[in-house]
Amino acid sequence: MDMKLEVVVIPVSDVDKAKAFYEQLGWRMDADFATENGFRVVQVTPPGSEAAVIFGSGVSAGEPGSAQGLHLVVTDIEAAREELVAKGADVSEVWHDADGVFHHAGEANRVSGPHPERASYGSYLSFNDPDGNGWIVQEVVTRAPGR
Secondary structure: OOOOOOEEEOOOOOHHHHHHHHHHOOOEEEEEEEOOOOOEEEEEEOOOOOOEEEEEEOOOOOOOOOOOOEEEEEOOHHHHHHHHHHOOOOEOOOEEEOOOOOOOOOOOOEEEOOOOOOOOOOOEEEEEOOOOOEEEEEEOOOOOOOO
């Protein structure tokens, strides 16, 4: 049976501020539903993604900013950085992990610049939303077999 990742829920402190941030990045606004009792669900989808992101009021028990290591995949890390910067995101430089396997948590083991061979899965950048939820953008040009 296929199981596809559909939605990731992230905790935010200010729903309208988060909504404006993700819309500014060019993410598609899929839904914004509110009930009279203060429950609100906002769903946005990154360009080209089949999985969406949900945030709102009463949809997560997590602390705002506690979602870390959320991954987006692009085919050109430097073009992605330029686009994110142009849209107002505070984006890190492009970096790779010193061990070349996968990035470490936080900023440990980061080396400035793309992977030396520009190997797929080897170059990254990072940014946070207004609450500090942490996004990693990873360059994948050629997918590993079976992916």
